[in-house]
Amino acid sequence: MIVRARRVVLPDGERPAAVHATGGRITAVTGFDDVADGDVTGDDVTTLADDEVLLPGLVDSHVHVNEPGRTEWEGFASATRAAAAGGITTVVDMPLNSIPPTTTLDGLATKRAVAAGQVSVDVAFWGGAVPGNTGELRPMLDAGVVGFKCFLLDSGVPEFPPLDDAGLRAVLTELAAVDGLLIAHCEDEATIDAAPDPEGRSYAGFLASRPPAAEETAIARLLAAAADTGARVHVVHLADAGALPLLRRARADGVRVTVETCPHYLTFAADEVPDGDTAYKCCPPIREAAHREALWQALADGDVDLVVSDHSPCTPELKRLDVGDFGLAWGGIAGLQVTLSAxxxxxxxxxxxxxxVVELMSAAPAALAGLPTKGGIAVGKDADLVAFAPDATATVGVLEHRNPVTPYAGRELTGVVRRVWLHGEPLDGGAPRGRLLDRGGSARVTG
Structure with a gap:
């Protein structure tokens, strides 16, 4: 299989190139014209249109699939179809919102059994760190999870309780011994408890209920525990630009911390959110435009390491669009399919x-999740490729997500995914061909 384009995004820059693959892996990256004469017209050679750029498949390390147990919210079949349509060829499933959560070896086995045969793209798994499961962490790492997710406040679902400071340090001590990774939802419960209640249709009221200090206090707790234990930590879905100085100082002091943000924090701003439109509710919340612009600058400067969807859908009923009450609605943005374009x-x-953008959305998430065969167009990596038209525009309409509620509905976005290859084969809507991956990128189950 050969795919060639006048513009190919490679790890060392962009140039014309031909990408050669055999057995699902990239075997060579040559000049655009470095293709045998007999191959140029063959069925196995694809030349992209002049307005298309060849990208590596994106890696989304923050996706709530919710199956089993809450499959009516989303599921492996629908989530991975949406990912493929958006140029995402690898997702890493979050350990909560499914029942059972991925907090034990049995929970992991259940998740894999349900996913097998359903996935249109490759899928890896986070484990969960909750009170009382420290003894499960090393066995789950050995079984292939890429790391562990924790909450520092109520997660919103009873089967995934938060870690207090003692529990956080116990988990980090355990993981430091094996260089395991902990990723953390950083909001501080006491700070939120002291804030106004988020009742009613007012978005300003909801924003006031989860102030920036809640993120900063929790991030400071995580950084202190990481400094004391030497463990690797990662801050998920940063919305508060005021936390950036904390992170810079910690890195300067040698703390091993990375941080992500999400498309909704880079696209929307609080003063643009209509009152009562609970499709915009997420936690931490979409903040003012000054935070958005500071996060963009942090991406340019390297202070934020990656961008991932935090796709966290639910049923329309749970979004409470009928009453538009931000206090009652489930908090989560559905946007997996439009992540790249947004x-x-x-x-x-x-x-x-x-x-x-490719570095932030492909190479960096692959590195975070420990998936070395993902994240770039280079010899030895999986032949996961995307034909992307960066100047084309499209209005967000019907999506592959199980439920249609999204704040992106009706929004015109620039950049259209036209074709996707997984393991060197075009994704054409046929039978699911995704694999279930262990940490390190090896396939455990062929779907």
Whole structure:
């Protein structure tokens, strides 16, 4: 299989190239014209249109699939179809919102058994760190999870309780011994408890109920525990730009911390959210435009390491669009399929190049999740490729997500995914061909 384009985003820059693959892996990256004469017209050679750029498949390390147990919210079949449609060829499933959660070996086995045969793209799994399961962490790492997710406040579901400071340090001590990774939802419960209640249709009221200090206090707790234990930590879905100085100082002091943000924090701003439109509710919340612009600058400067969807859907009923009450609605943004276009729309407007977007959305999430065969167009990596038209526009309409509620509905975005290859084969809507991955990228089950 050969795919060639006048613009190919490679780890060392963008140039014309031909990408050769055999057995699902990239075997060579040559010049655009470095293709045997007999191959140029063959069925196994694809030449992209002049307005298309060849990208590596994206890696989304923050997806709530919710199956089993809450499959009516989302599921492996629908989530991975949406990912494929958006140019995402690898997702890493979060350990909560499914029943059982992925907090034990049995829970992991259940998750894998349900996913097998359903997935249109490759899927890896996070484990969960909750009170009382420290003894499960090393066995789950040995069984292939890429790391562990924890909450520092109520997660919203009873089967995934938060860690207090003692529990956090116990988990980090256990993981430091094997260089395991902990990723953390950082909001502080006491700070939120002291804030106003988020009742009613007012978005300003909801925003006030989860102030920036809640993120900063919890991040400071995580950083202190990481400094004391030497463990690797990662801050998920940063919305508060005020936390960036804390993170810079911690890194300067040698704390091993990375941080992500999400398309909704880079696209929307609090003063643009209509009262009563609970499709915009997420936690931490979409903040003011000043936070959005500071997060964009942090991406340009390297202070934020990656961009992932935090796709966290639910049923329309749980979003309480009938009453528009931000206090009652489930908090989570559905946006997996539009992640690339949403980020590219904002990046282009701010002069951030496509190569940097690919680094943030492919190479960096692959590195975070320990998936070395993902995240770039290079010899030895999986032949996961995307034909992307960066100047084309489209209005967000019907999506592959199980439920249609999304704040992106009706929004015009720049950048259209036209074709996707997984393991060197085009994704054409046929039978699911995704694999279930262990940490390290090896396939445990062929779907």
């Amino acid at each position: 980020v590219w729309t904002g990046a282009r407007a701010r002069g951030l190049p496509l190569g940097r």
